[in-house]
Amino acid sequence: MTPLRRRLLILLTAGLLLAGLATGVVLHAAARADRANQAQPGGPAVSTGKLTLDQKGRLTFLNAAAGPHRTAVASVPSTDTGGGRTASDVKCARFYAAAGTGVCLQSNPGVLKQSNRALLLDADLRTRRTFPLAGTPSRARVSPSGRFVAWTVFVSGESYASAFFSTRTSILDTRTMKLTPSLEKFSVVLDGKPYHASDINFWGVTFASDDDTFYATLNTANRTYLVRGSLSRRTVTTLLQNVECPSLSPDGTRVAFKKRVLSRTDLWREYVLDLGTLKETALAERHSVDDQATWLDNRTVAYALPADGKVGSSDLWTVRADGTGTPRRLIAGASSPAPL
Template sequence: MNRNSRVLALLVAVLVLGAVAVGTTLHAAGRAAEKDRARKDGPSVRSGAVALDTPGLSVFRNMAWGPHRDEIAAVPTARPTGPRTASGVRCLRFHTAAGTGICLQAVHGTLRESYRAVVLDARLRELRRYDLAGVPSRARVSPDGRSVAWTVFVSGDSYAGAAFSTRTSVLDLRTGRLDRSLEDYRLFLDGRPHTAVDINIWGVTFVDDTRFYATAATGGRTYLVRGDRAERTLRALHTNVECPSLSPDGTRIAYKKRVEGPSSDAPWRLYVLDLRTLRESATAERRSIDDQAAWQDGQTLVYSLPGNYGADLWTVPADGSGAPAVSMAAALAPAFTGRPQSGASSAP
C-alpha cells in the first residue's frame, strides 16, 4: 500500500469513527429526551408515608422515570391514575397482605451482584432479611400476613442446561421456620410419588399458613400442585399451569397457560381454573402474559405487560367477558390492601 492509499484509508477510518460517535451521541440524546418527556407526561409521584394496613390501597412498584423509580408506591384502588405516594423503599418484586410486606431487593455496592428478601411491617420497616440464591422472580404473602414465599432464578443445577431453574422458599413468621426449597417436599403425580432431578417449583399462592398452590415442572410438563407445609407434600391437580393466583374466595386459580400457535417467545395466555370442577376458561386477554396475575377483587384480574416505562398494569374480567384495559401506566407487582379474605380457608 502506497502513501496515498494509507492516507485515504486513515481518512475513511476517521470518518467512520466520527459517524459512530455522532450516532451514539444522538441516540443517547434521544433516549434522554424520551425519559424527560416520560417524566413530564408520566404519573405524578411524590414522597410520603405508605401504610400497608390502610384499607383500599393499590400498592405496587413504581416504574415511572425519576427519583422514585422502583420505589414501593400507593394510590387509592378507586383512583388508580391519581397521584402516587412513593415510600422510599425499593423492591424488584413485592407483595403484601394483612399489613405484612415481602420485598425482594438488589444489594448494591458489592463486587458481585446479589439479592435479598426483606420482610416488612405495615410501615415498611424491616423485620427480617435473608440472602437469596438467585435473581428475584415471584413473591407472595399469606392472607393473614403470617407466612411469606419467594421464588428466584438460580444457576448451577446440572440438569438445567439452557432452560431456567428456580428455587422457592416459604417462611413462617410466627415460628421463624424457613423451608429453603420446596423441591425438598414429596411430589405426587397421579397419586404416586415422583422423584426426578429436573423438578422445579415456583409461583406460590397461599390458601392459609399451611396450604398453598404452586407450579411444579418435571419431564417437560408443568402442573398445578397443592402444597401442605405440615405434611411437606405437593400433589398435582391439573396440567399446563404456571404462576397460579388464588381468588379471594379460594375457589378459582388464575394462571398462564402455554398454548399452541403463538411465537415460542410469547406462548402464554391468561386462563382461570375452577377448583371445584377443574374446568378451565380463557380470559379475553389474547396477548402473551408472562406474569403471576393478581386478583383486584373477586371479578377482576390485574397483570403486567411491557410499556413505555418498562411495564404497565392491565385488567381483564376473570369470567372471560369484557376486554383488557390499562389500569396503571408505569407500574409492576400490584397488591391490594384491606381486601376481604373470607372463604379462602375453604379452598379445595
C-alpha cells in the same frame, strides 16, 4: 532526547489520553443515568409520603415510571388508580403485601457479583428480617393472614422462556421465622403416585386462607403442573398440566394462571381454573402474559404487560375473571400489584 526518554514520553502521553477517554465514558454514562432518572413530562404525578400496609382501600405496587422513585413501593386509592401516587423510600425488584406484612425482593448489582436479598417488612415498611437470595428475584407472595411469605428466584437462566433455567422457591413462617429454603424437599405425588426426579423446579406460590394449603407450579421432564401443597404435611400433589404462576381467588374457589398456548413458542395466555370442576376459562386478554396475576376482588384480575415504547417498563392491566369484557389499563408505569 534519548530513544529511551522518547519511548517513556509516548507511553505517558498514551496513558493520559486513555485515562481521559475513560473519564469521559463514565461521565457520559452518568449523564445518561441522570436523564433516565428525571421524571418524564406528562408522566404520572409521584410524591413522597406516608405509606403503610394497613391502609384500607388502597392498591400498592412498584412504581415503574421514570424518575427518582422508579422501583419504589407506591400506592394509589383503589377508586382512583389513575391519580397521583404516593411513593415510599423502599425499592424492590418484586413486591407483595397482605394483612400488614410485606415482602420486598431486591437485586443490587455490585462490582464483582450481584447481591440479591429478601426483606420482610412490617406495616410501616420497616425491615424486620433480611434473607440472602440464591439468585435473581422472580415471584413473591404473602398469605392472606400475613403469616407466610414465599419467594422464587432464578438460580440459573433469567426467565421462564429460557431454554435452560432453574428456580428455587422458599417459604417463611413470619411467626416463628422458620425458613423452608426449598420446596424441593417436599414429597411429590404425581398422577397419584410418589414421584422423585433430579430436575424438579417449583415457582409461583399462592396461599389459601387456612395457613396450610398452597398452590404452585411444578416443572419436571419438560412439563408444568399445578400442584396443591400442605405446609404441615410437607407434600404437594399434582392437579393439572400446563399451569404456570397460579394465583388463588379471594374466595378460594378459582386459580388464575398463565397457560403456554404454543409448545415451541414463548407465548402464554391468561386463564382461570375452577378448582371444583377443573374447568378452564380463557380470559379476554389476547397479549402474552408472563406474570403471576393478582386478584383485585373475586371478579377481576390484574397483571403486568410491557409498556409500549418504554424499554424495561410495564403497565398494569385488568380484565374480568369470567372471560367476558375487554382488558383495560389500570395503572401506567407499574408492576407487582397488591390490594390492601
